[in-house]
Amino acid sequence: MAPPLLLHLSRLILLLSLAAVAPAHLVPVQYLYPPFNLTYFHFIDTNGVFLLSPGANFSAAVYNAGATEASDSQSRFFFSVLHSASRTPVWTATAADSTILESVVLSLSATGLSLFDPSTAQPDPAWSTPRLRDPVATLRLLDTGELALIDAHNATLWSSFDRPTDTLLHAQPLRLGVPLMSSASANDLSPGAYRLVLTPNDALLQWATSSSPPSSAAFLTYWALSSDPAAVQDSSHAVASMAVNASGIYLLADNGRDTVYRLLFPSPPASKGDSRVLKVDPSGRLRALTLTAGAAVPTVWAAPANDCDLPLPCPSLSLCTPGSNGSTCMCPDAFSTYSSGGCAPADGAALPAIPGSCDAGAKKAARYSYVGLGAGIGYLPTKFALPDTSGDALPACRDLCSGNCSCLGFFYRNSSRSCFLLHNQMGSVFRASAGADADAGFIKTLPSQHGKGSSSSSLSLITIVFGIVLPTVAAVLISFLLYAMGAQWLRKRRPQHRLKKTSGSSWFKLPAMLSSSRAASSAPSASGDDLDEDVLIPGLPTRFTYGELDAATDGFKWQIGCGGFGSVFRGELPDRSTVAVKRMNGGLGGTQGRREFLTEIAVIGNVHHVNLVKLRGFCAEGARQLLVYEYMNRGSLDQTVFRAGAAAPEWPARLRVCVGAARGLAYLHAGCDRKILHCDVKPENILLDDRGGVKIADFGLAKLMSPEQSGLFTTMRGTRGYLAPEWLMNAPITDKADVYSFGMVLLEIMRGRKNSKKQQEEEEHTSGGSSASSASSSEYFPALALELHEQGRYGELVDPRLEGRADVAQVARVVRVALCCLHEDAALRPAMGVVSAMLDGSMDAGEPRAELLRYLRMYGRGLVDLRPAGWMDQGKAKGSDSTAGVSSSWSPASCVSAQQLSGPR
CATH class of the missing domain: 2.90.10.10 (Bulb-type lectin domain)
Incomplete structure (x- = not known):
């Protein structure tokens, strides 16, 4: 050497x-x-x-x-x-x-x-x-x-x-399997703890919860592009790459042209020479930056927008609270502050020192205790991660964590009985929003050491064994024997209807009432007692009792709407949040009907989009079936646009409604795990709030309707003016039926009047006035829109109450999009994702085909009737008006079939 x-x-x-x-x-x-x-x-x-x-x-x-x-x-x-x-x-x-x-x-x-x-x-x-x-x-x-x-x-x-490392440049594709990794800090450009990664379905931000190399680290998802309020899905293709340009972020299919998702930035570049890039910063936030000729690099968009949606905006276990001047950090009630800024149990118990180091003593479940984080506190795993188990009670979740020495704690969601285990490293926690699924969080602790001698430890062990364990075991054995004897006696008294438990599903216990036919055929000893049925329903939202909703609505006193599905009442929950409670008409009797009801509620409850009304919970007690929605304080679009004497919404507000509603429908058709057809798109089902929110309501309810209610669907809801031609011809129903209805809604939003000729005449008769249109009051507006489109006279189609305060180019775009939606051939109507892109200007509006719109002129001249077959005959047979108390020849069953046939994407 x-x-x-x-x-x-x-x-x-x-x-x-x-x-x-x-x-x-x-x-x-x-x-x-x-x-x-x-x-x-x-x-x-x-x-x-x-x-x-x-x-x-x-x-x-x-x-x-x-x-x-x-x-x-x-x-x-x-x-x-x-x-x-x-x-x-x-x-x-x-x-x-x-x-x-x-x-x-x-x-x-x-x-x-x-x-x-x-x-x-x-x-x-x-x-x-x-x-x-x-x-x-x-x-x-x-x-x-x-x-x-x-x-x-x-x-x-x-x-x-x-x-790439932490930045995606303009014209640089990001492909599957190639992540963007954040840097460790602004002064250390080596790889950090956060990454942006593509999957075939989405783009995800993830946090490395362990200190292992990136190739073997455990990553936790905390943001998805598809869940961002500004994201729009244009197709159901698999994602192959990601690109960024001056206008936004695009997830592309493998051909490099078709857009799967797009997210547009709120503002264009200030200078033509500026370029936009994406960067994962050291805090884990994804930023869109403008590279300018100057020294500053401004941020034009960032996600997550809320600091508390990041994994570590605060020290480990600290409670992050967002505010107008930034987030604040504090310890939960059961925790005290570390000297280093973190949080520790206030009772002096110790946290496991080295997660993942499993010695023989650590595997004993009795060694661990748990400290609760308190009510209403959430954590990132419950947002995006799949539960470790479902369908078990909270003690089973606790025992699962206790038996895993690398588990730091767990969160338990009571509504779906889901268990989420926490591993490797704990981030900060946040205050869950009102109405969110209530999660209970528990942190594993070790008993504090006070230097007791071995004799006292032995004495404590003896006390535990003989004073607690043995009596508990004896009580459990006696209870089990009594339960077994009672169950055997019950099996002899009545038939078995219990379903097997399936792994990975949440449980919902139903008190199933015997139907009259079933009671008649049963033995006298059955006596009509309630049977308990264990129904496997995954992903159910919060369950309310009928008494809770009765109290919330003050005895269902404040009715705010009604329709074919039921009446809607305003209510206030104990947390002071306002809700809309829909009491469904009738009920789907029997266990099978309740099972179908709960299955659809689970689907609706797991659909989340900024332009869809959120289902906060439900009630299912016998024939009582109620849905609890978030409250939209400006009511429905028809109350804003069509109400006599109401101030007419300005054109920019109308265009925002058009774009928002289109995005909501596009998500239902292509963004959900299972395609959902609305089947009743109309202004009454587009709700508004005073913050500019636009949300689609009543989606998914068509499948909950019984055959007996199908006749009410058309007449009571007033939807005949929105029915696609395929409804009337008994042709297969697809999502293009919703596209047709939306085209009719676009024309009504633009005009400020109903399209239906009969409805216009009824409104004029009631008000004693005349049409504000430049054309005759008897003109069928979609036919007039087609005629003036061909002449290029778009300004004459706008609501006259606006007195010319509308962008004619935008009006022309809306008219062309609406007419494309009304094509008689369903296959030639654009998909809702394309409709959304054309309305917001990110895609050129298509050119309507006049030969596919001739039927509008014919109906406007009275040569054809767009109402369902048999409508007039049934009305006359009843000796009443042709629009009252009749049933149509079509049924929402075809809509149900369309949903079933679409299957999971």
Whole structure:
């Protein structure tokens, strides 16, 4: 072994020889040719730039990221690609130890790029490009920010675009299996704890809850692009790549053209030369930044928007509370503050020291205690993660955590009986919003040590065994024997109707009343007693009792609406939140009917979108079936647009309603796990609030309707003016029936009047006035819209109450979209995702085909009747008006079939 002095001398000679390979002060160039070595001596007195793109937009440099801490005077240098004007790193050679200190050399050779330390005996580089198929001829940086190794035939051997770090540039695709990894901090560009990753269905932000290398770390999802309020789904294709441009973020199919999801930024770039990039910052937030010619890099969009939706906005176990001036951090009630800023149990109990270290004693469940986090406190796993188990009671969830020594605690959701175990590292917690599923959180603790002797410990053990354990075991055995005897007696008295428990499902216990026919056929000993049926229903929302809803609505006193499905009442829950309670007409009797009701409620309750009314809970007690929705305080769209004497909404507000409703329907058709057809799209089912919210209501309810109620669906709901032609021809019903109805709604929003000729005449007769239209009051408005579209007279189609205060170009776009939705051939109507894109301007509006709209003119002239077959005859047979108390020849059963046939996507 060489003496230490000789070893240090040899290292110094090697560094000096490497420094002599290139000039002491580098002049940035557009091409670098191997062999080339860059050392500390080249950038110690310069800005480190050694390579420029042709337009000087980007530069390759040895970047000084600064010291990681105030007490650390040692600066960190990294091999990075920078945006030249702002000196913002957009790519970095990251590895386990990619920091460039005084002895590290950046080497370009015929085999590729590498970082190595000649002062160590380690022959392997700290970072290098992979093995290449041909020798490297040159290193080049393009104006797109792409760093590329080129061979002698000008073909790319390696590209930084294929190995992004924390930033996605304009025109740079992000593909499946290639994540964006955040940096550890602003001064440490090595890989951090957060990443953006693509799946075939979505783009997800994830947090590494363990300190393992990224390839083997456990990641927790805390944000999904599809769940963002601004996201719109355009197709059901599998996601293959992601791209960002000046207007927004796009998830693309494998052909690179079809958009699966798109998320548009709130504002366009201020300058034509500016470009937008995506960056995962060290806090875990995904930001859209504008790279400008100036030094500042403004953020134009960020997700999650709320600090408390990040994994660690506060120290571990701290309660994050959002506020207008930022979030605040405090410990939950049962916890006290650590000196380091974290939270610990207030009773002095200790948290498990090293998660995942399983010794023999740690595996004993009796060793652990649990501290509750308190009511209304949530945690990220319950937002996106699948439960570890479902269908079991809370003690089973606790025992599961106690038997797993790496488990730090658990959350239990009572409504679905779901259990979520917490592993590796605990983040901060947050206050759940009112109406969210109530989760109960518990943190595992170890008993505090007070230095008791072994004798007292033995005494405590004896006391526990003989004073608690043995009596408890005896009581359990006696209870089990009594239960077994009682169950055997009951089996002899009545038939069995109990279902087997299935793994992974939540349980809902139903008091199933015997039907009259069943009671008549049963033995006299059955006597009509209630039977308990265990029904397996996964994912149910909060269950309310009838008494709770009766009290919330003050005896169902405040009715705010009614329709074919039932009456709606305003109510107030104990948490002071206002809700809308829908009391369903009739009821689906029998266990099978209740099972179908609960199955559909589980589907509706798990549909979440900013433009869909949220189902907060339900009640199912015998024939009483009620749904609890969030309250929209401005009521339905028809009350705002059509009500006599009401102030007419301005055009921008109407356009926002059109776009919001289209996005809600698009999500129902293509964004859910199971396609949902609305089957009753009309202004009465579009609700508004005073914050500008637009939400679709009553989706999914058509499948809950019994055949006896189907006749009321048309007459009581007043939906005949929105029925697609396929309803009337008994043709298969698809999501394009909703598209047709939405086209009719678009025309009504624009005009401020009902489209139906008969409804217009009835309104004029009631008000004693005349139509505000420039055309005759008897004109069928969709036919008039088609005629004026062909003449290019779009301004005449707008609500005259606006007195010309409407953007004619936007009106023309809405008219063209509406007419495309009304094509007689359902296959030629656009999908709702396309309708949404055309309305918000991200896609050019289609051109309606006049030959597919001739039936509108014929109906306007009275040559055809768009009402269901048999409508008039049935009305006359009853000796009443043709629109009252009749049943139509169509039935929502075809809508149900369409949902069933669509299946899971």
